[in-house]
Amino acid sequence: MIDVTLKKGKEKAAMLRHPWIFSGAIDKIKGKPANGEVVTVRSSEKEFLAYAYYNDQSRVALRLLEWDEDVAIDKSWYEQKLKSAIASRAHVLNDDTNTCRLVFSEADFLPGLIVDKYADFLSLQVLSAGIEAVQEDIIAILRQELNPKGIFDKSDAGAxxxxxLEPVQGLLWGETPPEFIEVKENGILYHINIAEGQKSGFYCDQRDNRQILAAYTKDKSVLDCFCYSGGFTLNSLKNGAAHVTSVDSSALAMETLKHNLELNGFSADQQESIQSDVNKQLRVFKEEGKTFDVLVLDPPKYAPSRSALDRAARAYKDLNRLGMHLLKKGGILATFSCSGAVDLETFKQIIAWAALDAGREVQIIKQFSQPEDHPVRISFSEGEYLKGLLLRVL
Incomplete structure (x- = not known):
């Protein structure tokens, strides 16, 4: 196995079990490893630190896998990691929920691998050269452990x-998923389109937060922005919301939401769908003098990296300022950020600026986070990407 030696003083992150080492920390490489190859990482004193995937095309040149020198990174190692990840989610799946994330990249010691379960189908995202090199082994293990009807590749992410690596998408094994897979989450039915849907097909990371928010919606008027397939919409209606207005710019989202409303038997007079840019639509609502009891703001990732943080902060502030104008006194705002570069304290500050500009007082009722099938390793805070606030706007 090829040795990669770090510069003096650059071994601290590896010793603290952080899974990333940037290219600038590397002193020398003995040999020429292929991208995705497993290498041995050593300190400047030649002491063993970890085994890692190597990639000279990435700023994260080393993705650390294993800190025990006596453990081999072979098929049995991958099998153990996958079995452990799947077993830890077993209790999430039940009669009311048959969809969840089974593997969450670094959190499950498999950097660059995401596996989502949608009923009898699996959706994979392969985001590192190391995982791509062993993809066939991973598929074989998943088949053995889960016996799915089909495994679909959604590795079309910009990462x-x-x-x-080039973006790819298509069937990896088994049956081609139907246009719409029917799944159940918290007793609510959804049609999921893996091939054309966003990310891996469905945002199961909001499972717990949808239920929390729904408790505030009984007999209330709700505005669900960036609604996608309707998670917050459907949970609100199930809990007795008087009316829900759902806004998204995607035609596919509107089509999927329509299917999901029909699947769950909600009548047309309980809900209105609007295909529009959310920021523009919020301004239209303000001009029309419309107000709501409950508002959900769940935008896409505004800050894909720290370099985009300032621009993202302005976008989050403007969005929340517009939203606060539409809430009745004492109304509830559920606002989220899925940008890993925006930590919770920064997000709170952004919301404070939005409230000041909107001329509203705001109370924090709860803090939202990602669910347990999206765990955060204590040594890898970057994995904590989803955060949100449940606010009362006065």
Missing amino acids: RKHEN
Whole structure:
């Protein structure tokens, strides 16, 4: 196995079990490893630190896998990691929920691998050269452990370009998923389109937060922005919301939401769907003098990296300022950020600026986070990407 030696003083992150080492920390490489190859990482004193995937095309040149020198990174190692990840989610799946995230990249010691379960189908995202090199082994293990009807590749994410990988999508094994897979989450039915849907097909990371928010919606008027397939919409209606207005710019989202409303038997007079840019639509509502009891703001990732943080902060502030104008006195705002570069304290500050500009007082009722099938390793805070606030706007 090829040795990669770090510069003096650069071994601290590896010793603290952080899974990333940037290219600038590397002193020398004995040999020429292929991108995705497993290498041995050593300190400047030649002491063993970890085994890692190597990639000279990525700023994260080393993705650390294993800190025990006596453990081999072979098929049995991958099998153990996958079995452990799947077993830890077993209790999440039940009669009311048959969809969840089974593997969450670094959190499950498999950097660059995401596996989502949608009923009898699996959706994979392969985001590192190291995982791509062992993809066939991973598929074989998943087949053995889960016996799915089909495994679909959704590795079309922009993150692949950082590893010098082309985006790919298509069937990896088994049956081609139907246009709409029917799944159940918290007793609510959803039609999921893996091939054309966003990310891996469905945002199961909001499962717990949808239920929390729904408790505030009984007999209330709700505005669900960036609604996608209707998670907050459907949970609100199930809990007795008087009316829900759902806004998204995607035609596919509107089509999927329509299917989901029909699946769950909600009548047309309980809900209105609007295909529009959310920021523009919020301004239209303000001009029309419309107000709501409950508002959900769950936008896409505004800050894909720290370099985009300032621009993202302005976007989050403007969005929340517009939203606060539409809430009745004492109304509830559920606002989220899925940008890993925006930590919770920064997000709170952004909301404070939005409240000041909107001329509203705001109370924090609860803090939202990602669910247990999206765990955060204590040594890898970057994995804590989803955060949100449940606010009362006065």
